Structures are given as C-alpha cells and as structure tokens.
Amino acid sequence: MKILVTGGAGYIGSHMVHLLLKNGHRVAVLDNLENGHRESLPAEITFFKTDLRNLAETEKAMASFQPEAVIHFACYIAAGESMEKPFLYFENNLLGGINLLEAMRKKNIGKIIFSSSAAVYGKGKNKPLKETDPIAPSNTYGETKATLEKIINWYAKIYKIRYVAFRYFNAAGANYGIGEQHEPETHLIPLLLQAANNRRKNAFIFGDDYPTKDGTCIRDYIHVTDLCQAHLKALEYLTDPKNNSEIFNLGTTEGKSVLEITELIKKTIGRNLRIKIAKRRPGDPPFLMADITKASKMLGWRPEKSLEEIITSAWQWEQKLASNKS
Ligand SMILES: NC(=O)c1ccc[n+]([C@@H]2O[C@H](COP(=O)([O-])OP(=O)(O)OC[C@H]3O[C@@H](n4cnc5c(N)ncnc54)[C@H](O)[C@@H]3O)[C@@H](O)[C@H]2O)c1
Secondary structure (H helix, E strand, O other): OEEEEEOOOOHHHHHHHHHHHHOOOEEEEEOOOOOOOHHHOOOOOEEEOOOOOOHHHHHHHHHHHOOOEEEEOOOOOOHHHHHHOHHHHHHHHHHHHHHHHHHHHHOOOOEEEEEEEHHHHOOOOOOOEOOOOOOOOOOHHHHHHHHHHHHHHHHHHHOOOEEEEEEEOEEEOOEOOEOOOOOOOOOHHHHHHHHHOOOOOOEEEEOOOOOOOOOOOEEOEEEHHHHHHHHHHHHHHHHOOOOOOEEEEEOOOOOEEHHHHHHHHHHHHOOOOOEEEEOOOOOOOOEEOEOOHHHHHHHOOOOOOOHHHHHHHHHHHHHHHHHHHO
C-alpha cells in the first residue's frame, strides 16, 4: 500500500517507516524536521520537508504522492510545555491536523490512522482505563488530542474518510538501529539512561507524594515496535470497507511506578543512577494504565515485548547516541 507518514522523522514515526518498508509498503514522510531526524530514515523513501500548518504545501505533497492511507504522528508532544505555551500546542496540533484532513478530503484519501494519547483521560484511575472511560484531559496537549479525535470523527461522518485513532500509553524502547531522541527529552526511560551514562548529571523524579503505592506516578510502558505493529493491523482493518472507524488503547495493561522503573534499569544495565526528587509537574496524572481488550479482540493485536526488552534496546540506543556525540 502507498502510505504517507506525517511526523515520520520523529521517534515513533521513524520506527513505523522502517516497519512499513519491511512489510513491503511504499512510504512517503511529511515532516518539517523541527523535532525530527532525517538520518533516522532509510534513503529509499520519498521525503517532503513540509509544515502541516501550511495547507497549500500539505495539499501539494498529498497530490504528488497520492497515498492510499495516512498515518498521522506529527505534532508537539510535551504535556508540561503545553501548559506553558498552550497557543503553540493548539496551533500546531489542531491546525496541522485540520489541514491534513482537508488535504485528504480534497485528494480523496479515505483512510487515516491517528496517534492520540492516554493524556485524553486526564487523571486516570487506579485500574486499566477503557476507551469508554471519561475524556477529561489535565493538560492542553491532551486537549488537542481529544479535540482532534472529535474533528476526525466529523470528517468521517461528513466525507468518505474512515479512521483508527490509537490512544498510546508510554512508548519506549528502540529498534532498527534508531531510537528516541527528543530535545529536550521529557520521557522517563531515556532520561534515566542518559543519567546512567553520565550524559546528564541527575535524573529527576517529579513528585513522590502521589496517592500511589510508593508515591511516584504509575505508567504503562509499551515497546515502540509493538505500538507500530498495531498500526499494521489497523491498515488491514481499514482495508475492509465493512469495518467502521474506531478508537483503541495501546499499552500493556501493566503499570509500573517511576521508582520501580528506576530499580529495573539499575538491575538490567548494572549501573547506578543519581536520582533527585523534584516538585510535581503540572498536569501529570498519578495513574495511567491501558485496558487493551478492544484492540486485542477487534485487531487481533497483543504486545509481545517485555519491559526488560524495552530497557535493553533503549540502553543500546543510548550508548550509540553517546558515542556518536563524543
Ligand atoms: N512518545 C510517546 O510516548 C507518545 C505517547 C502518546 C502519544 N504519542 C503521540 O505519538 C506521536 C509521535 O510521538 P513522538 O514521540 O514520535 O514525537 P516526535 O516529536 O519524536 O515526532 C513528531 C514529529 O512530528 C514533526 N512535526 C511536528 N510538528 C509538525 C508540523 N507542523 N509539520 C510537520 N511535521 C511536524 C516533528 O518534526 C517530529 O519529527 C505524536 O502524535 C504524539 O502525540 C506519543
């Protein structure tokens, strides 16, 4: 299939591109490279250095590649920053998303997979969340995801567009010789590994006074390859015209606290970690774990990789990054 991947030079998008090529798909990436890495992408893809906030340029890329489906990763992703700079998040994530849908409509592209987020659930609760749980984001990043889910749903109602929206929990791990490379990094596992590798003085734990078993936040970490495999299933699902648009959680159901991850990292890589406890970050919910019954029943998908595999692969990537930078 011909697939356009927006944000394909970013962390999850670049893993998706490698997996799509391995499975025989033809791929184009649309990315403005603001937070992406061209070198993470194989040479044989078509690349559009385009900003989704520019409708005319987005339409041009769509017309030139004429994809059968779009996978939409491109946006700003830092929940904490979204509370300091809400305008940037509303502008980039919503305007970018609307332009993409409009370009798809104009060029008659009928399938989209959208990267939504567990951030739509807001505070979460002390058990795995179902897709039917209340939508109540506690940061403006999550609000942009919840809003774009609704806008895509209107496009699906009004036009011949069908979609799968995936609410990712915490993506982590690495594959294909590439990995996570956010600047600044805000995600726990790469931050801890950078500290273990002496590329960062301390790793911070933001809040140890949450109502959880050890006072630190509980999250559901899923290997980036497992996440991308679900998108292959979604492409198959959307290929059958009888299948309706759907929203699915993607996680593992298993919640781990920040302290548990810290201990597991120490054990897995055999190094010590310098940890500092800092204040809570605004908008960080105490619990976020996924109930994945729906994706497993309707898409036949299940995550396969363990937390140890996540940590080992992310550690290999961290060491490669460190040696490239030295
Ligand atoms: N990483 C996670 O754990 C996680 C969790 C939940 C949801 N998500 C979602 O998954 C998607 C990918 O996340 P990621 O971690 O790979 O992020 P990332 O920042 O690594 O990748 C995003 C990519 O989008 C590009 N981009 C941003 N705005 C753009 C624009 N206006 N036009 C063109 N390109 C633009 C960036 O240059 C970057 O390459 C995002 O939609 C994010 O919200 C990620």
